[in-house]
Amino acid sequence: MKTYFQYPFLIGMIFLFAYLIYLYVRWYTKLSRFDKVRFKKFWGTKKVWRAIYDSINDGLLHASIFKKNPVLGYMHMSLAFGWFLLIVIGHLEVVVAKGGFNFPFYYAIFFRYFEPVHATTTAQIFAAVMDFLLLFILVGVALAITKRFYKKIFGMKHTTKLKPLDKVALYSLWAIFPLRLFAESCSAAVYHNGSFLTNTTGAWIGNIANNPVIYQSSWWLYSFALCFFFIALPFSRYMHIPTEIYYIFLRNAGIKTKKNWESYAQIQLYSCSRCGVCLDACQLYDAGISDVQSVYFLQFIRNKEDAEKPLFGCLICGRCQVECPVHLNLNDLRTALRIKASKPLTFSYSYTQKPEQQSADTIYFAGCMTHLTPGIKKSMAKIFDYAGEKVWFMDEDKSICCGRPLMLAGQYDSAAQLIEKNTELIKASGAKNLILSCPYCYKVFKEDYMLPDINIKFHANYIKELIDQKKLPDTKLNNTVIYHDPCELGRGMNIYQEPRDVIEHYSHRIPLQKSKDKDKAICCGAGLGGINLTGDAKNIMTHNAMTYFDKFNPDILVTACPLCKKTFVRDRRLDVLDIAELVVKAIEQPNEPKALPHKEKSYAVS
Amino acid sequence: MGDLDFIKVKHLHIDYDKLDLNLLNKVLQEETSFQWCISCGCCTASCSAGNHTTFNVRRISLLLRRGEIESLEKELEKCMLCGKCTLVCPRDIQLRNVVMSIKKNILKYKMTAL
Numbered sequence A: 001m002k003t004y005f006q007y008p009f010l011i012g013m014i015f016l017f018a019y020l021i022y023l024y025v026r027w028y029t030k031l032s033r034f035d036k037v038r039f040k041k042f043w044g045t046k047k048v049w050r051a052i053y054d055s056i057n058d059g060l061l062h063a064s065i066f067k068k069n070p071v072l073g074y075m076h077m078s079l080a081f082g083w084f085l086l087i088v089i090g091h092l093e094v095v096v097a098k099g100g101f102n103f104p105f106y107y108a109i110f111f112r113y114f115e116p117v118h119a120t121t122t123a124q125i126f127a128a129v130m131d132f133l134l135l136f137i138l139v140g141v142a143l144a145i146t147k148r149f150y151k152k153i154f155g156m157k158h159t160t161k162l163k164p165l166d167k168v169a170l171y172s173l174w175a176i177f178p179l180r181l182f183a184e185s186c187s188a189a190v191y192h193n194g195s196f197l198t199n200t201t202g203a204w205i206g207n208i209a210n211n212p213v214i215y216q217s218s219w220w221l222y223s224f225a226l227c228f229f230f231i232a233l234p235f236s237r238y239m240h241i242p243t244e245i246y247y248i249f250l251r252n253a254g255i256k257t258k259k260n261w262e263s264y265a266q267i268q269l270y271s272c273s274r275c276g277v278c279l280d281a282c283q284l285y286d287a288g289i290s291d292v293q294s295v296y297f298l299q300f301i302r303n304k305e306d307a308e309k310p311l312f313g314c315l316i317c318g319r320c321q322v323e324c325p326v327h328l329n330l331n332d333l334r335t336a337l338r339i340k341a342s343k344p345l346t347f348s349y350s351y352t353q354k355p356e357q358q359s360a361d362t363i364y365f366a367g368c369m370t371h372l373t374p375g376i377k378k379s380m381a382k383i384f385d386y387a388g389e390k391v392w393f394m395d396e397d398k399s400i401c402c403g404r405p406l407m408l409a410g411q412y413d414s415a416a417q418l419i420e421k422n423t424e425l426i427k428a429s430g431a432k433n434l435i436l437s438c439p440y441c442y443k444v445f446k447e448d449y450m451l452p453d454i455n456i457k458f459h460a461n462y463i464k465e466l467i468d469q470k471k472l473p474d475t476k477l478n479n480t481v482i483y484h485d486p487c488e489l490g491r492g493m494n495i496y497q498e499p500r501d502v503i504e505h506y507s508h509r510i511p512l513q514k515s516k517d518k519d520k521a522i523c524c525g526a527g528l529g530g531i532n533l534t535g536d537a538k539n540i541m542t543h544n545a546m547t548y549f550d551k552f553n554p555d556i557l558v559t560a561c562p563l564c565k566k567t568f569v570r571d572r573r574l575d576v577l578d579i580a581e582l583v584v585k586a587i588e589q590p591n592e593p594k595a596l597p598h599k600e601k602s603y604a605v606s
Numbered sequence B: 001m002g003d004l005d006f007i008k009v010k011h012l013h014i015d016y017d018k019l020d021l022n023l024l025n026k027v028l029q030e031e032t033s034f035q036w037c038i039s040c041g042c043c044t045a046s047c048s049a050g051n052h053t054t055f056n057v058r059r060i061s062l063l064l065r066r067g068e069i070e071s072l073e074k075e076l077e078k079c080m081l082c083g084k085c086t087l088v089c090p091r092d093i094q095l096r097n098v099v100m101s102i103k104k105n106i107l108k109y110k111m112t113a114l
Ligand code: SF4
Pocket: A271, A272, A273, A274, A275, A276, A277, A278, A279, A294, A295, A323, A324, A325, A326, A327, A328
């Protein structure tokens, strides 16, 4: 008998594949020449296995979401992996039943219709497996529907908003599997070709299933649900499924997000699954801000809505980036867009005066923020002094900003002017070491200054070295300390251990909960990325962070960033020290031999 | 020549009939905190740019209020966006955003004026 109900499915399928191939090719052709070469070379390497592993792990099993939230993970996994197995095993079933590949490819999708009898044990086992998979997915669908209405049981505070085509895709996706169950149950009722699930439901609906109109329509409906889903997919959030796999391969090929918004950024934009994991990571929610978070923000960009305000309202703290199960480079994506948005604005620093040039082996660059926290400057001076290091305090008087704050505002070209000025001074000094006490400075000096011959060190690392070389005292301070990881240092530069080592050398460090430690550390609220945040919003975040630290009842809150320090001291609940100041506390501890081991003062702050 | 000679200094005059407050209003709308400025001078004292040249955040406010867009634009080129001013301001005025907002709106203003 000739059937027609497969056509909606076929039309949807062909449209989807044609459109996807078009997009894949277009994205590829728009990659830079360099990236194309890189991607071509990648195919011969072992990295391909890594990409395949990641695709299975993240694309199908959703292991990253699973680890964060098992219920949410199950939901994503059952839909992706369950459906995948249903397709693969479904085709296998047909191959076995037909004893070959001589069947149209839609045959497997509607197998229970086309193949009413199944007498063999193998066929019955297949039917049981297929029923089990269907059940596996249906539980996931039920969870997804529940999540829309009761997001709390997923341990999530927030869920994502939908636009019309998302709704078409979402509702058709929800409908596909219940309709498949209905259609297969009808077949099971008529032919008893199901298994534990479909035979049971078939028995319930036996009366109506025997009506040929209902029987035929059940398969038509199933086919239509598939058709709607496939056609809506490229224009909905589900586009992330095919894009994510593409992204995983490009990422594993070593392609990096660029400063300008290009193909790779576009692919990331479409790879966001809108899982909403980034929502709970974002502290801006505490301040009542709910349009900046990555998932919304990416949605604005995809929909080409005006996103200037949310673009400049993000702290670029990187908390969401760490949590994102798709591993999107969210900070870099925002930066690329900030560069684009602030391109027409210009700055000019021809006016700067040159500080007096000196030669030195080691230079200390305090940076603007350290200049606002003189305690840190003085402590650094004492440390240099105690350790007998001869240091040139390069920006003691005519300080020129490192350029990082400009970059965070998207002003890379303007920052380049400042970078050039500072570079010139550093090169002329003949120095081998450059010490920085601000993580913002550290990041930009490490990543954007061209100083190949100079050892750029963050002060905590430098202090750790001095301790190891026995150039600093081993005094124990009798106090308890909480260490706050500054965003730009921890997530930004991956420095976690050295500050902890220094603190544990002098004090007793109270560990934080894993969920708020190291790469999950909270932001002080004043991150320089937050250009248009209000003072109130920042204060709320600072207050909440302090409330969290205060619970541990430490003697001191220690941080390694002048900006964090300046921000936290305003709260006044805890004493706040920079790591350098803690070291000086130990140096100046009474009962210890006070005499400095090195007589002449090699370094002074006026 | 009397005591009131300063009145005759042309460039100090503000002609209220001609004063265009659009830019000021737009900036204050975008960064409301700027209206709380008490001209205390903390920002100017800490300013990185001000350490090198005659750059003064309070003067920015003055130029904005007087609608002197040309000078304003020139002045603001000097800011390094370092954010020291924002951190020291006793009124919690988000000066980095004030700078960005004025610059952006001057551009828009010039576009519409063309
Ligand atoms: S940005 Fe990442 S965490 Fe946020 S919704 Fe998208 S995929 Fe999920």
